Amino acid sequence: MxxxxxxxxxxxxxxxxxxxxxxxxxxxxFLNEVGEIVRFVMRFFREVFMPxxxxxxxxxxxxEIGYRSLPLVALTAFIIGLVLTLQSRPTLARFGxxxxxxxxxxxxxxxxxxxxxVALVCAGKIGSSIGAELGSMxxxxxxxxxxxxxxxxxxxxxxxxxxxxxFMIPILVIMGDAVALIGSFIAVKLTSAISIxxxxxxxxxxxxxxxxxPAFVKTFFFGFAIGLVGCYKGYNSKKGTEGVGxxxxxxxxxxxxxxxxxxxxAVQITQFFGYL
Amino acid sequence: MNIETxxxxxxxxxxxxxxxxxxxxxxxxxxxxxxxxxxxxxxxKFETVNGLKKGNNVRYGGIDVGIIKNIEIVNDTTIRVEMSxxxxxxxxxxxxSAATIGTDGLMGxxxxxxxxxxxxxxxxxxxxxLESLASLNTDEMLRTLDKTNRNILVISANLRDITQKIxxxxxxxxxxxxxxxxxxxxxxTLGNIDVVSNNILQxxxxxxxxxSEAKNGxxxxxxxxxxxVMAEDLSKAVKEVRTAGEQINTSAGELKVILEKVNNxxxxxxxxINDTTSANSLKRSLINIxxxxxxxxxxxxxxxxNFLFKGYFKKQEKKK
Amino acid sequence: xxxxxxxxxxxxxxxGESIIEISSLCKSFGDNYxxxxxxxxxxxGENVVVLGKSGCGKxxxxxxxxxxxxxxxxxxxxxxxxxxxxxxxxxxxxxARIGFVFQSSALYxxxxxxxxxxxxxxxxxxxxxxxxxxxxxxxxLDNVSLANxxxxxxxxxxxxxxxxxxxARSLILKPExxxxxxxxTGLDPITAEEISNMMLAMQHKYNTSxxxxxxxxxxxxxxxxRLAVMIDGINYAEGTFEELSKMNDPKVNAFFKKQ
Numbered sequence: 001m002x003x004x005x006x007x008x009x010x011x012x013x014x015x016x017x018x019x020x021x022x023x024x025x026x027x028x029x030f031l032n033e034v035g036e037i038v039r040f041v042m043r044f045f046r047e048v049f050m051p052x053x054x055x056x057x058x059x060x061x062x063x064e065i066g067y068r069s070l071p072l073v074a075l076t077a078f079i080i081g082l083v084l085t086l087q088s089r090p091t092l093a094r095f096g097x098x099x100x101x102x103x104x105x106x107x108x109x110x111x112x113x114x115x116x117x118v119a120l121v122c123a124g125k126i127g128s129s130i131g132a133e134l135g136s137m138x139x140x141x142x143x144x145x146x147x148x149x150x151x152x153x154x155x156x157x158x159x160x161x162x163x164x165x166x167f168m169i170p171i172l173v174i175m176g177d178a179v180a181l182i183g184s185f186i187a188v189k190l191t192s193a194i195s196i197x198x199x200x201x202x203x204x205x206x207x208x209x210x211x212x213x214p215a216f217v218k219t220f221f222f223g224f225a226i227g228l229v230g231c232y233k234g235y236n237s238k239k240g241t242e243g244v245g246x247x248x249x250x251x252x253x254x255x256x257x258x259x260x261x262x263x264x265x266a267v268q269i270t271q272f273f274g275y276l
Numbered sequence: 277m278n279i280e281t282x283x284x285x286x287x288x289x290x291x292x293x294x295x296x297x298x299x300x301x302x303x304x305x306x307x308x309x310x311x312x313x314x315x316x317x318x319x320x321k322f323e324t325v326n327g328l329k330k331g332n333n334v335r336y337g338g339i340d341v342g343i344i345k346n347i348e349i350v351n352d353t354t355i356r357v358e359m360s361x362x363x364x365x366x367x368x369x370x371x372x373s374a375a376t377i378g379t380d381g382l383m384g385x386x387x388x389x390x391x392x393x394x395x396x397x398x399x400x401x402x403x404x405x406l407e408s409l410a411s412l413n414t415d416e417m418l419r420t421l422d423k424t425n426r427n428i429l430v431i432s433a434n435l436r437d438i439t440q441k442i443x444x445x446x447x448x449x450x451x452x453x454x455x456x457x458x459x460x461x462x463x464x465t466l467g468n469i470d471v472v473s474n475n476i477l478q479x480x481x482x483x484x485x486x487x488s489e490a491k492n493g494x495x496x497x498x499x500x501x502x503x504x505v506m507a508e509d510l511s512k513a514v515k516e517v518r519t520a521g522e523q524i525n526t527s528a529g530e531l532k533v534i535l536e537k538v539n540n541x542x543x544x545x546x547x548x549i550n551d552t553t554s555a556n557s558l559k560r561s562l563i564n565i566x567x568x569x570x571x572x573x574x575x576x577x578x579x580x581x582n583f584l585f586k587g588y589f590k591k592q593e594k595k596k
Numbered sequence: 597x598x599x600x601x602x603x604x605x606x607x608x609x610x611x612g613e614s615i616i617e618i619s620s621l622c623k624s625f626g627d628n629y630x631x632x633x634x635x636x637x638x639x640x641g642e643n644v645v646v647l648g649k650s651g652c653g654k655x656x657x658x659x660x661x662x663x664x665x666x667x668x669x670x671x672x673x674x675x676x677x678x679x680x681x682x683x684x685x686x687x688x689x690x691x692a693r694i695g696f697v698f699q700s701s702a703l704y705x706x707x708x709x710x711x712x713x714x715x716x717x718x719x720x721x722x723x724x725x726x727x728x729x730x731x732x733x734x735x736x737l738d739n740v741s742l743a744n745x746x747x748x749x750x751x752x753x754x755x756x757x758x759x760x761x762x763x764a765r766s767l768i769l770k771p772e773x774x775x776x777x778x779x780x781t782g783l784d785p786i787t788a789e790e791i792s793n794m795m796l797a798m799q800h801k802y803n804t805s806x807x808x809x810x811x812x813x814x815x816x817x818x819x820x821x822r823l824a825v826m827i828d829g830i831n832y833a834e835g836t837f838e839e840l841s842k843m844n845d846p847k848v849n850a851f852f853k854k855q
Contacts, residue, residue, distance in 0.1 A: 067283075133706075145696070
């Protein structure tokens with residue numbers, strides 16, 4: 001049983017295979033990093049199902065990650081809904097299709113804007129906080145201290161956080177969607193008389209399960225990616241305060257990038273399966 | 277309250293709100309695509325579905341009442357569409373209701389329209405098949421329109437040819453239509469006929485008088501009775517007068533028929549275009565009438581000069 | 597001071613069985629061998645101070661003892677069991693008998709002092725009632741004279757207080773063996789002495805053995821029954837404070853120069 005894979009070195013020095021020694025050093029480092037990430041993910045899946053379950057910590061993290069991110073997510077989503085509607089109106093008006101505004105904005109928000117904006121905001125807020133928190137825990141030996149106290153730090157710190165992000169981001173996205181639609185409704189209301197019933201009727205009339213389900217499913221992957229990157233970077237943080245900053249920073253950058261990559265893959269998969 | 281409890285309450289509120297919103301969204305979208313209402317299945321077979329897809333709407337009387345559940349190819353020319361329709365519609369859709377594939381708006385999604393059946397047909401049951409009507413295909417419509425256009429083009433070309441021919445050939449119709457002299461000639465002839473018939477009337481009166489005087493034995497009756505030569509002459513003259521009158525009568529009858537036909541138009545016109553014989557006969561009739569009319573004064577003159585009637589005519593002149 | 601050392605050295609037989617036996621221990625990071633054929637034995641009731649320059653691998657030694665790091669060669673037996681061959685469960689059971697005081701105190705930032713102390717009881721202290729736990733926490737805080745800090749967050753504590761809370765936390769399971777990683781580093785001399793005295797007091801109160809990693813000679817003199825000088829990954833010299841201070845070796849003398 002490994003306790004600290006990042007610091008475990010092979011018992012005997014092995015001579016490098018020829019094909020490895022030929023590779024440039026940067027590429028070797030990159031491969032090494034990829035290997036570490038794969039092991040990290042495997043370890044997560046191994047430990048997530050093995051008891052004991054740190055339920056209390058999962059709830060605590062869910063509160064920190066989910067509930068505490070709500071104001072930021074809601075504000076961002078509201079502004080995006082409002083601005084998107086105001087910006088789309090002139091173009092639609094040019095084609096005399098202003099009545100399509102709720103449907104168009106609704107589909108944009110539910111399919112793409114809502115999940116991605118919320119995920120990016122969370123990548124910034126949650127990714128950095130996890131990266132920094134775990135980084136400082138690592139640097140100040142809190143992770144070691146946990147291990148010595150008979151608690152599996154990977155399970156207590158990493159698994160609980162990744163589970164929390166995986167399940168909280170979708171909820172935040174749903175709430176963000178709702179708030180963005182309200183923002184959109186206010187923007188439509190500013191320029192034309194429309195009842196909230198008619199607005200939501202128009203939104204949902206043009207929305208299909210094939211719009212909603214893939215968009216919703218991919219948010220779980222967003223959440224998983226954000227949690228995973230934050231934890232990986234923090235857990236493997238380098239010594240020193242500089243390492244903490246670097247962990248936080250690279251968590252945000254990589255998590256944001258991953259959100260877009262997952263989004264791209266999700267689009268391809270959705271199209272491949274013919275909208276389910 | 278314990279800070280931990282407060283956090284848990286907030287977390288619970290957060291998660292429940294999110295879940296509620298999720299369920300709400302699923303319900304709204306689902307109710308839009310008929311997932312949660314009671315439905316029954318209907319089928320319809322088409323030769324082509326024009327790009328109809330799973331999930332497209334089914335409409336009855338313009339209302340969305342269901343969705344397309346499945347589309348399968350039965351064989352090379354038959355595609356079976358499975359529809360899931362709201363259960364309420366069982367009370368409305370009849371056995372002879374028909375399904376057509378239509379379009380939502382000009383560019384919108386394809387959909388199936390179910391038309392109302394007639395009251396005498398029974399209500400449809402779950403899993404039954406609807407009649408299908410070949411869909412109104414815009415392509416086909418345009419093709420038909422194209423054909424119609426070409427036909428109209430041909431017709432209008434023919435018409436132009438006909439009118440051209442009428443003008444160019446100066447045939448009877450053109451003459452009838454355009455020449456004023458014929459009309460005047462006709463009027464003139466009719467005027468003549470009128471005069472002639474008046475004359476005939478007078479002559480026959482005169483003859484009547486002569487005959488009655490002869491019966492009464494006045495004047496030259498004796499001579500008349502005895503002289504057979506004279507009697508023959510007289511009867512011959514009377515016969516000639518009658519023949520002439522009959523001829524005039526016939527001509528007038530013919531003329532009348534023709535004029536009636538001309539007046540009524542219709543069939544006569546076409547006859548006039550194609551048939552020159554009637555025109556000829558018209559012409560001949562006019563000539564005959566003219567000739568008869570010219571003969572009559574001669575005949576009258578001959579009668580006057582006949583000695584048997586000399587006295588009578590003198591008497592007539594004296595009376596005047 | 598001398599009396600303590602001498603007494604301890606003379607009374608060597610009174611120490612119990614050896615609870616840590618390290619022989620030919622090797623540990624490397626990359627090509628850098630921080631432990632190279634290291635030998636050390638700790639007996640029950642004994643305080644051993646390991647002296648060494650910063651970054652020479654002293655911390656690695658005690659991290660190997662609790663299984664935080666895996667050694668590559670040699671043997672490391674704690675309570676008669678080879679650490680590297682222990683299963684996770686056995687390792688956890690053994691760790692419950694060891695208290696570890698980290699260099700940076702390693703207090704959990706997101707928890708209050710009370711939660712920090714209770715943390716180790718989550719697993720090892722199962723079956724204890726809330727009352728017992730509260731009592732234990734209070735007792736430990738009393739030991740380090742910080743009973744009033746129970747609801748503070750670690751960020752509200754000074755460095756010395758953190759050290760003391762760290763000490764209290766590692767003692768809560770009443771371990772048989774204490775491992776101190778530079779307990780007095782970064783503290784002013786007065787606080788350092790307070791901590792040193794506290795360590796001694798705890799040893800007497802709970803009858804623990806300890807390995808103390810340090811380069812603070814004052815602390816070493818106060819707490820050590822025996823000293824080991826680690827140079828280049830080996831146990832270069834071993835003996836009481838007095839013995840070592842009188843040694844004629846320049847490398848060893850370098851540590852005692854300040855005295």
